Amino acid sequence: MALVHERLSVKEKLGYSLGDTAANFIFQTMIIFQLAFYTDTFGITAAAAGTLFLVVRVWDAIFDAMMGVIADRTNTRWGKFRPWILWTAVPFGIMGFLTFYTPDLSAQGKLVYAYVTYIVLMMVYSANNLPYSALSGVMTGDVAERTSLSQYRFFFAMLAQLAIQGLALPMVNYFGQGNDARGYQWTMAIFSALAVVFFFITFSTTRERIQPPPDQASDVKRDFANLFRNGPWVAMFALTLVLFVTLSLRGGVVLYYFRYYVGREGLFSTFNVLGTLATIVGVVLSKPLAIRFGKRNLFIGGLAFTVLFTAVFAVLPPDAIPLIFGAEILRQFAYGFTIPLLWAMMADVADFSEWKTGRRATAIVFSAIVFALKAGLGFGGAIGGWLLSTYGYVPNVEQTERALDGIRLMMSLFPAALFAACIGCLLFYRIHK
DSSP: OOOOOOOOOHHHHHHHHHHHHHHHHHHHHHHHHHHHIIIIIIOOOHHHHHHHHHHHHHHHHHHHHHHHHHHHTOOBTTBSSHHHHHHHHHHHHHHHHHHTOOOSOOHHHHHHHHHHHHHHHHHHHHHHHHHHHHHHHHHOOOHHHHHHHHHHHHHHHHHHHHHIIIIIHHHHHHHHTTOHHHHHHHHHHHHHHHHHHHHHHHHHHOOOOOOOOTTOOOOHHHHHHHHTTOHHHHHHHHHHHHHHHHHHHHHTTHHHIIIIIISOGGGHHHHHHHHHHHHHHHHHHHHHHHHHHOHHHHHHHHHHHHHHHHHGGGGOOTTOHHHHHHHHHHHHHHHHTTHHHHHHHHHHHHHHHHHHHSOOOHHHHHHHHHHHHHHHHHHHHHHHHHHHHHTTOOTTSOOOHHHHHHHHHHHTHHHHHHHHHHHHHHTTOOOOO
16 A cells, blocks of 8 residues: 655644643653652552552553554544544543542552552553554654654653643642642643643644555454564564663652752752753754664664763762753753654554555554553553662651662663663664665
């Protein structure tokens, strides 16, 4: 089947990108605040929170594979993937709010509530975000336009990240007035409502253009079997798994790092905002650099510098504020190159799969990669909670030297080693410039 090499309008790119802004109002809150929310506000132990992350996110990763099959076999007048953005918009907003609500229950009741709300949230997230991601693979077949679309998408995702990192904690403090549980409720009510509106805009401004061959018969077993004979897909699966273990592990410890290791929680928002601004610069530069050097090579280069500037945190003392901020700005700038590439390369893998097998299964290709993403988030969150428990972390008290060492290592050497492993995965990705 011939691909549709149609250029996309700025309006369509902007509309599509607002979908990732919407998702990141909740996704970034989960990465940055959820572990600290569960341990310091909601009231469950770090070890229990770690197990919760593992169980919920691994189940959700399995659900992603099921969702990929469903999405690829959805047929409506709006297309295969767009309707899911519409259908899940309101449930996504409701569950984003409920997950960060603290009910007046016993410790066991709270744990049950956390499991139920988090499981439902992640299932709704899958039903929304997997078709949303696959949509980028059927809006155009032009590889340069896909890179441009990913660039728009992640620029707007970074805006949501800026909002969460820069405004969420001040909003929690403002609305809570010393009651963090109430502060989180109001903060998430606002962000969840904005997410619903943005999802509606995404649905109304995008269009699907690439369709599977009309004579292609449904064969789920064959479509999944083809994945494991697709070398670039295997490389991307491994990369995504390790990458999101890393992002979840490090992202979840930053608030602890400033609250306990640096001892200046007020710097947390500024630290994240400056880092995200540097990321946006990297995202903007990603497209021209990818065109010149190739997506794979740019990804490797960006990760190499990310390893270096992540590892630096191992030797920075808590009072070296300018160095801490400088290292993060450089780290985020280097990592910014890689952000649009991951999803653009997934779309390329879907094309490669069709070229190799004669079958188009865009959502299954994406769902299997998103399976790795969710499993990575699960393992990363679990490892973070378990490491805090292992190093003797106790909420809302002055930490021991051992606990502070654990927080420092989770901010530096542990994620640096995992970023390095991501480079190893990319060496096996064979779709070159």
